[in-house]
């Protein structure tokens with residue numbers, strides 16, 4: 001019984017946090033502190049399996065990665081959306097990082113919007 005109510009409480013919290021996501025983005029009032037940022041959520045969902053901010057995993061550590069792209073957000077965004085295409089286009093950092101990682105390819109992420117990429121870059125900059 002206790003277990004079941006714990007699950008219920010957990011679900012309520014989960015739904016409550018989903019519902020308040022939009023408000024949380026535009027205000028810092030109560031409840032926002034227990035939530036992850038949009039960037040962190042995306043990172044956990046799509047990147048964490050291969051990346052960490054602080055250590056190399058399947059791919060390189062990503063804190064400050066933008067600097068390795070001359071702080072050029074459009075180049076790094078293109079790479080995150082489709083690494084292979086960016087490597088094939090001859091982008092110097094894309095070619096270099098692919099060589100460093102023995103051409104282990106990153107999964108294409110065409111579903112990420114420009115806002116998503118901006119949120120990811122903000123998260124990776126911290």
Ligand code: HEC
Pocket residue numbers: 042043046047048049050051058059060062065068069076079080083093097098099101103104105106107109120
């Ligand atoms: C299946 C594993 C995998 C996933 C998932 C993945 N990556 Fe990667 N990533 C790699 C590998 C391997 C490399 C290095 C070489 C390459 O892609 O050719 C890389 C390279 C990168 C680089 C270049 C880093 C540098 O030093 O220049 C960035 C930026 C990056 N990933 C961001 C992301 C983001 C953001 C996500 C999630 C949206 C993500 N990756 C998801 C495997 C992955």
